[in-house]
Amino acid sequence: MKPFHSPFDSPNAINYISDVLSSGNTAGGGKYYNFLAQYFFKKFSRSSYFTTSCTSAMELLALTMNIQKGDEVILPTYTFPSTANAFALRGAKLVFVDSQIDHPNIDLNKLKDCITPKTRLIIPMYYGGVSLDWDVLNDIRSTFGVPILEEAAHAFGALHVKDNSSIPLGKLGDYAVFSFHETKNISCGEGGLLLVSDEKYEDSMSVSFEKGTNKREYLEKNLDFYEWRSLGSSFVGSELNAAYLLAQLEQYEAELIKRLERWRELYVGLSEISTDRWSLPIIPEFAQHNAHIFYLRFSQMDDRISFEKWMLQNEIPVSGHYRCLHSSYFGSLTKQKGSFENAISFQDGLCRITMNSEIDTSLIIDVINEYNKL
Numbered sequence: 001m002k003p004f005h006s007p008f009d010s011p012n013a014i015n016y017i018s019d020v021l022s023s024g025n026t027a028g029g030g031k032y033y034n035f036l037a038q039y040f041f042k043k044f045s046r047s048s049y050f051t052t053s054c055t056s057a058m059e060l061l062a063l064t065m066n067i068q069k070g071d072e073v074i075l076p077t078y079t080f081p082s083t084a085n086a087f088a089l090r091g092a093k094l095v096f097v098d099s100q101i102d103h104p105n106i107d108l109n110k111l112k113d114c115i116t117p118k119t120r121l122i123i124p125m126y127y128g129g130v131s132l133d134w135d136v137l138n139d140i141r142s143t144f145g146v147p148i149l150e151e152a153a154h155a156f157g158a159l160h161v162k163d164n165s166s167i168p169l170g171k172l173g174d175y176a177v178f179s180f181h182e183t184k185n186i187s188c189g190e191g192g193l194l195l196v197s198d199e200k201y202e203d204s205m206s207v208s209f210e211k212g213t214n215k216r217e218y219l220e221k222n223l224d225f226y227e228w229r230s231l232g233s234s235f236v237g238s239e240l241n242a243a244y245l246l247a248q249l250e251q252y253e254a255e256l257i258k259r260l261e262r263w264r265e266l267y268v269g270l271s272e273i274s275t276d277r278w279s280l281p282i283i284p285e286f287a288q289h290n291a292h293i294f295y296l297r298f299s300q301m302d303d304r305i306s307f308e309k310w311m312l313q314n315e316i317p318v319s320g321h322y323r324c325l326h327s328s329y330f331g332s333l334t335k336q337k338g339s340f341e342n343a344i345s346f347q348d349g350l351c352r353i354t355m356n357s358e359i360d361t362s363l364i365i366d367v368i369n370e371y372n373k374l
């Protein structure tokens, strides 16, 4: 069976990686780091930090914002543990919020009810690269004055559509993070990105980023030495990863078009199957997603489990997704009360179907059609 995720080919990757190897500068922050910074500035008009992962991008933000005990951060319960870990590591109280009734994304009405004077950060995550209602999010930000981190691990290349124009996800909040892990639409093995919209933390962030030293300032201003200035860690992605990512970025636009075509073929083909056993993804009008995930949402968990077996027997990779954080072993120690019924229904009923630009959509549709007849 083919793997569930398959990174796409980027022919220049080998050339760029060879260039890095022959230069001898394989650590982070060199020529390819700067190419990426230019690329991201052009796309997002924001300062960028290319990191070892999306997880470390969030840890960099949490450290720089000096998130600490007594602070609260609001995040979806239906997300990956990294969204929580980065802030839990700094002692913050995690406030989990349910999904929307018809989409795994965070429910913005329930989110509003969780804001308190202790809220330091709101973290909407774009499930499958699907945008959220930014009219509501902007309203929340201006009413409560709390910054927003776009948790865009899934969302590179996805857009928010408003008044006939499109804005890349990552350009709407105060901060944004992306993942370039092997499982994402665009990857460099392991890698991540933090985008920052203002200069408030510029100096302190560059110190945290450089292992707690003023190395950047030393390099820029030709100082005699650099030294330990504050807490920091090792966040920067290596030049090898940066070179691979640049090669992927060059191919991504063409790849995304093909990927979206496959997603659409699945959607249209599966819409023709009449069933009340599952439903297809619902995409709001303001979202132009990036085909990161295609899923069926089953009404019965047992049915979802037998469907997965059927698909795997037919050599079509499928997989459920997140276990809700609030009820996971570690998350349940927070003993948070609340209603999470939508997120639980996605946990129990959602089945992802393999998605990339090469999948054989007619075969997948046929196999699903057969399952519906069982």
Ligand SMILES: Cc1ncc(COP(=O)(O)O)c(C=O)c1O
Binding pocket: 052, 053, 054, 055, 056, 079, 080, 082, 083, 125, 151, 153, 154, 178, 179, 180, 181, 183, 191, 192
């Ligand atoms: C929503 C979300 N955030 C963060 C991550 C972690 O990304 P990374 O592996 O780049 O740290 C994942 C991993 O899949 C994820 O699904």
